[in-house]
Amino acid sequence: MIYPVEPKKVLCIHDLSGMGRCSLAVILPVLSVMGVQPVALPTVVLSTHTGGLGDPARLDGSTYGAQALEHYRALGVEFDCIYTGYLGGEAQVALAEKAFALWPAAKKVVDPVMGDNGRAYSTVTPALIDRIRALCQAADLILPNYTEAQLLLQRTPQTEPLTDEAAQALADELTAIAPGAVVTGLPLGQYIGCAGSGNDRFLVKKLHIRRSFPGTGDLYGAVLIGSLLQGNALSAAADNAAEFVALAIQNTPPEQDTRFGVWFEPLLPRLCPVAWND
Numbered sequence: 001m002i003y004p005v006e007p008k009k010v011l012c013i014h015d016l017s018g019m020g021r022c023s024l025a026v027i028l029p030v031l032s033v034m035g036v037q038p039v040a041l042p043t044v045v046l047s048t049h050t051g052g053l054g055d056p057a058r059l060d061g062s063t064y065g066a067q068a069l070e071h072y073r074a075l076g077v078e079f080d081c082i083y084t085g086y087l088g089g090e091a092q093v094a095l096a097e098k099a100f101a102l103w104p105a106a107k108k109v110v111d112p113v114m115g116d117n118g119r120a121y122s123t124v125t126p127a128l129i130d131r132i133r134a135l136c137q138a139a140d141l142i143l144p145n146y147t148e149a150q151l152l153l154q155r156t157p158q159t160e161p162l163t164d165e166a167a168q169a170l171a172d173e174l175t176a177i178a179p180g181a182v183v184t185g186l187p188l189g190q191y192i193g194c195a196g197s198g199n200d201r202f203l204v205k206k207l208h209i210r211r212s213f214p215g216t217g218d219l220y221g222a223v224l225i226g227s228l229l230q231g232n233a234l235s236a237a238a239d240n241a242a243e244f245v246a247l248a249i250q251n252t253p254p255e256q257d258t259r260f261g262v263w264f265e266p267l268l269p270r271l272c273p274v275a276w277n278d
Contacts, residue, residue: 007037008229009077011106013065013096014085014218016042017056020049021261022215023085027222029265034226035273039072039079041065041099043092051214052259060088065095069102079106083225084135085218086113088123093131100138107228110139110178111221115147116185118159133177141198141234142178143221145185146170152177161187168203171195182238184220194220194238202235206246213249215261220245223271230273244271 010031016024024040031038043065047057082103084096100108112132114124133152136142142152149170150157162170167186174181180198191205220241227237247270248262256263 007035008080009037009039010081010083010225010229011039011041011072011079011099011103012083012085013041013043013087013099014083015044015046015088016040017046017049019047020051020053020214020259021264022049022218026215026218026261026264027083027085029268030219030222030271031226033268034223034230034271036226036229039077041068041095043086043095044088049214062089062091062095065092066098069095069098073102079103081107081109081225081229083109083111083221085111085221087128087132087135090128090131093128093135096135097138100135107141108139109141109143109221109225110136111143111217112136112148112152113217114144114151115157116145118147118157120147120151120157136177139178141180141182142174143182143184143217143224144174145217146183146187147185149174149181149183159187161189164188164193164203164205167193167195168197168201171197172201173197180234182224182234184217194242196234196238198234200234202238204235204239204242206242209246209249211249211252211258213252213258213262216245216249219248219262219264226271 014023028038042061045059087093147157171183182196184194186193192208193205196202223241223244224237227240248264252263
C-alpha cells in the first residue's frame with residue numbers, strides 16, 4: 001500500500017491574466033496535477049495578457065502581496081519553493097525579495113520576465129533590469145529566454161541562430177549570476193532549444209514549430225518546477241518541460257487565434273504522478 005504524503009508547496013509570485021492562457025492561469029493547474037500545492041501571489045491582476053489583446057484592465061497587487069506574505073508567515077506556512085515571474089515594477093520586485101528573506105530555506109526560482117524576440121518590453125527600464133538582475137543573484141535557479149539572458153549579461157540582445165556550442169556557452173556564462181540557469185527559446189537552425197548550466201549542464205533540442213504563443217514560457221517553467229519537485233534532475237525536468245510545450249503547440253488547431261494561447265488542458269493527465277492505490 002502506498003500512502004499519500006503532504007504536497008510540496010510552491011509560492012508563485014506572478015501576474016494573473018484573466019484571459020490568454022499565461023502566468024498563474026497556466027501555472028496553477030499544471031503544478032496541481034503534478035502533485036504540488038501552488039500558492040498564488042498575484043503581482044498584478046489583468047483582464048488579459050498584454051500581447052495583442054488591447055489595453056487590459058489592471059489591479060496592482062503590491063499592497064495585497066506584502067500583507068499576504070505576512071499572513072502566510074504568521075500562519076507558520078513553509079514553502080519548498082518560491083517561483084517568481086512577471087514583476088511589473090520595482091515595488092513588485094520587492095515582494096519577491098521579501099519572500100526570499102522570509103523563507104530562506106525555500107528553493108528560489110526566478111523567471112526574469114523582461115523581453116523577447118531581441119527586445120526588452122516597453123515597460124522594462126534599465127533600473128528594473130538592474131533590480132531583476134540582483135534578484136537573480138539571490139536565486140538558486142533562473143529561467144531566462146534568449147533575450148533575457150543577454151539583458152542579464154548586459155548585452156544588446158541579438159536574435160541570430162546559435163551553434164550548440166554557443167548556446168551552451170551562453171548558459172554557462174549565467175553561472176556568474178546564479179548557481180543554475182536554463183536558457184529557453186534558443187534558435188538552433190531547424191531546432192529550438194534550451195541550455196542548462198551549473199551542476200547539470202545540458203542542451204535539449206526540439207524541432208522548431210513555427211508558431212508563437214503567449215504563455216509557453218510559463219507553461220515550460222511550471223512543468224520544469226513540478227518535475228524538479230518530483231525528484232527529477234534538472235536536465236530531465238527541462239526535457240519534460242520542452243516536450244510538454246511542443247505537444248501543447250502541436251495539439252492547438254492551426255486556425256486557433258495564437259493570442260489566446262496553446263490548448264494545454266487536454267494534455268494535463270500526462271503530467272499526473274503515478275496514482276497511489278488503496
